[in-house]
Amino acid sequence: MNAPVDVSFFTRAAKPLTSYRKYWAARFGTAKFLPTSRAEMDALGWDSCDIIVVTGDAYVDHPSFGMAVIGRMLEAQGFRVGIIAQPDWQSAAPFKALGKPNLFFGVTAGNMDSMINRYTADRKIRSDDAYTPGDVGGRRPDRAAIVYSQRCKEAWNDVPIVLGGIEGSLRRIAHYDYWQDKVRRSIVVDAKCDLLLYGNAERAIVEIAHRLAAREPVHQITDVRGTAFVRRETPEGWFEIDSTSVDEPGRVEAHVNPYLMVSDQAKANGATCAKEDEAQAVASAAETAAAVNPAIKPLTFVPNPALQARGRIKVPPRDRSVIRLPSYEQVRADPVLYAHANRVLHLETNPGNARALVQAHGEGATARDVWINPPPIPLTTAEMDHVFDLPYARSPHPRYADEDGSHDGATKIPAWEMIRFSVNIMRGCFGGCTFCSITEHEGRIIQSRSEESIIKEVEAIRDSVKGFTGTISDLGGPTANMYRIGCKSPEIESACRKPSCVYPGICPNLNTSHDPLIKIYRRARALKGIKKILIGSGLRYDLAVKSPEYVKELVQHHVGGYLKIAPEHTEQGPLTKMMKP
Ligand code: SF4
Structure with missing residues (x-):
C-alpha cells in the first residue's frame, strides 16, 4: 500500500493505514450511518462507543465532511464510533448522550473555523450556517473547539481529548485572531486537549486509537507525526535550535x-x-x-556548545532537533517576531525534512511549551483510495430529513447541496501563496487518488445519489490541475526547503504533465448517464498554460459557458507579497 506511485515519488516510510490488526469490535460490522443516539447504538447491538466524535457541523456521511472521513476510517479499523453533532453547549449533558467513550473524544469545530462560520468579515453575526439543516445560524458556539473540549472534560474528566479539524490546525501556534484583533495562545493551551492533530489526520488518529486501545497512557504518546501537545520541558537527547538560525527576523x-x-x-x-x-x-x-518597549526582546542565536567537536559544529540529526520559536509573549508584543515565527512554521512544512517546533507559553510556575511534531507523512494513492472508498452513505443523517423523509426541503444542508454531485480527486498544494492556509493544513505534497477510484465515485453518484440529473458539478480539489503533479526527484523533493514550487517561476524540477488529468476528464464524460462534467475548483493558470491540450479540453468540455479567471491582483508589488505570478 505504501509503494511509490506515479504521483509524486515522495518516500512514504510510514505504516500503511490498512496494515493494523483490526480492533476486536470489528465483529459488529459496518453501520449504515454512524450512530448519533443511544437508540441507534442499541439497534447496532453496541453497549458503548470506543470513540465519540463531537463536531460543530451536522452529520453528513460523505467524504467531504471531516467527521465522516475520520469516523469511517476508525470504523474500518474495527472501532465503534459515535457522532455527537452540533450539541447544545450550555451544559455537559448533551456530551453524555452516547455514554462514556472507551478510548477518547475526538473534537472538531467542523469543516470551517467556527469564527468564520459565525461572523462576517465586518464582525457581524451571521444568520445562516451552510453546515446546518435549513441553513440556520447559531447552532455552534464561538471557538467551538475550545468550548466542546471543555464540555467533554466536564462530562468525563478521565477521557482523553484528541482535537482536530481546521480550527485546531490553523491555531496550533500563537496566532493572530482577526475577531479579537489580538494574538491568541496556541489552541492546545486554551482547549486543554491531550493531543492536537493538525493537517490530514488519518495516519495519526489510526495510530493513536490503536495505542490507546492497547492501554498506552495518552501522555506517553508524544512521537506521532502531525500532533501537538503541551510539555513542561524538552526531553533529554533532543537538540534545541534557535529559530533565528533558520530565518532572520526582519522589519515590518x-x-x-x-x-x-x-x-x-x-x-x-x-x-x-x-x-x-x-x-x-x-x-x-x-x-x-x-x-x-521592554517587552520586546531581540532574539539571539547562541551555538549549542554540546554540538562543537574538534572546532567544527556538527549538524544535529533532524529527527532529534527541535526549533524553538519566539514565545507567545514575545510574538504577542512584537509583529516582527510574529512574522518570523510564522515563516519558520512554513519553512518546516516539507515532511521530508521538517523538524519539530516548540513555543513557550507563560512564565515562571505556569510556563509550559507547546510541542509540535513534524507534519504527517502524505498518504499514498492506495491509501487515498482507501479513504475515499469507505462505505459512506453519501447523504445527511436521516435525523435531518423533513416530514417527507427528504433532505431537499426546509431541512436542506447547503454545504451538502454544494458537494452532492462533486468528486474530490486530490489533496494538498505546493503553491505556497502567503494569504492561503491550504499548505498549512493539507500539506505541500500532492496526494492523488487513482483514476479507477475517481471513476468509481462518479458512477456511485450516478447510480445512488437522489436527484442526480447527469451533471457532475466538480472534479477537483484545492487546486484542480495539480492532480498527479510533483517533483521529478524524490531525493530533491525530500530535501527541498523552497516554500513554493511555482513562485517566482515554475521550478524546472516540477513535472507539469496534465496527461493523467486529461485522461480522467475524457473517461468520466464518456460514462453512460453522464451529460456534463464541470470543473468548479480553482486552477493554477500558470501551470495550465504549460499544457495547451489541457486548456483546450477544459474550455471545450468542462466550463459552464465561460472560463472565468480570478487574478488576485494586477500589480507586481502586492503580487510579490502574495507569492503570486
Ligand atoms: S520547488 Fe522544485 S525542487 Fe523543490 S520540491 Fe518543488 S519541484 Fe522539487
Missing part, C-alpha cells in the same frame, strides 16, 4: 498610503509635499516604539 514594512500620489503631483509642479515622507515616518515611529 510600513503600509503605503494610497494618497502618496499627491506628492508626485507636487513634484511635477516643482514643489514638495509633506506626505512624501509619510511612509518613512510611520516606519520610524514603529521602530522607536519597539525600542522603548
Whole structure:
C-alpha cells in the first residue's frame, strides 16, 4: 500500500493505514450511518462507543465532511464510533448522550473555523450556517473547539481529548485572531486537549486509537507525526535550535498610503509635499516604539556548545532537533517576531525534512511549551483510495430529513447541496501563496487518488445519489490541475526547503504533465448517464498554460459557458507579497 506511485515519488516510510490488526469490535460490522443516539447504538447491538466524535457541523456521511472521513476510517479499523453533532453547549449533558467513550473524544469545530462560520468579515453575526439543516445560524458556539473540549472534560474528566479539524490546525501556534484583533495562545493551551492533530489526520488518529486501545497512557504518546501537545520541558537527547538560525527576523514594512500620489503631483509642479515622507515616518515611529518597549526582546542565536567537536559544529540529526520559536509573549508584543515565527512554521512544512517546533507559553510556575511534531507523512494513492472508498452513505443523517423523509426541503444542508454531485480527486498544494492556509493544513505534497477510484465515485453518484440529473458539478480539489503533479526527484523533493514550487517561476524540477488529468476528464464524460462534467475548483493558470491540450479540453468540455479567471491582483508589488505570478 505504501509503494511509490506515479504521483509524486515522495518516500512514504510510514505504516500503511490498512496494515493494523483490526480492533476486536470489528465483529459488529459496518453501520449504515454512524450512530448519533443511544437508540441507534442499541439497534447496532453496541453497549458503548470506543470513540465519540463531537463536531460543530451536522452529520453528513460523505467524504467531504471531516467527521465522516475520520469516523469511517476508525470504523474500518474495527472501532465503534459515535457522532455527537452540533450539541447544545450550555451544559455537559448533551456530551453524555452516547455514554462514556472507551478510548477518547475526538473534537472538531467542523469543516470551517467556527469564527468564520459565525461572523462576517465586518464582525457581524451571521444568520445562516451552510453546515446546518435549513441553513440556520447559531447552532455552534464561538471557538467551538475550545468550548466542546471543555464540555467533554466536564462530562468525563478521565477521557482523553484528541482535537482536530481546521480550527485546531490553523491555531496550533500563537496566532493572530482577526475577531479579537489580538494574538491568541496556541489552541492546545486554551482547549486543554491531550493531543492536537493538525493537517490530514488519518495516519495519526489510526495510530493513536490503536495505542490507546492497547492501554498506552495518552501522555506517553508524544512521537506521532502531525500532533501537538503541551510539555513542561524538552526531553533529554533532543537538540534545541534557535529559530533565528533558520530565518532572520526582519522589519515590518510600513503600509503605503494610497494618497502618496499627491506628492508626485507636487513634484511635477516643482514643489514638495509633506506626505512624501509619510511612509518613512510611520516606519520610524514603529521602530522607536519597539525600542522603548521592554517587552520586546531581540532574539539571539547562541551555538549549542554540546554540538562543537574538534572546532567544527556538527549538524544535529533532524529527527532529534527541535526549533524553538519566539514565545507567545514575545510574538504577542512584537509583529516582527510574529512574522518570523510564522515563516519558520512554513519553512518546516516539507515532511521530508521538517523538524519539530516548540513555543513557550507563560512564565515562571505556569510556563509550559507547546510541542509540535513534524507534519504527517502524505498518504499514498492506495491509501487515498482507501479513504475515499469507505462505505459512506453519501447523504445527511436521516435525523435531518423533513416530514417527507427528504433532505431537499426546509431541512436542506447547503454545504451538502454544494458537494452532492462533486468528486474530490486530490489533496494538498505546493503553491505556497502567503494569504492561503491550504499548505498549512493539507500539506505541500500532492496526494492523488487513482483514476479507477475517481471513476468509481462518479458512477456511485450516478447510480445512488437522489436527484442526480447527469451533471457532475466538480472534479477537483484545492487546486484542480495539480492532480498527479510533483517533483521529478524524490531525493530533491525530500530535501527541498523552497516554500513554493511555482513562485517566482515554475521550478524546472516540477513535472507539469496534465496527461493523467486529461485522461480522467475524457473517461468520466464518456460514462453512460453522464451529460456534463464541470470543473468548479480553482486552477493554477500558470501551470495550465504549460499544457495547451489541457486548456483546450477544459474550455471545450468542462466550463459552464465561460472560463472565468480570478487574478488576485494586477500589480507586481502586492503580487510579490502574495507569492503570486
Ligand atoms: S520547488 Fe522544485 S525542487 Fe523543490 S520540491 Fe518543488 S519541484 Fe522539487
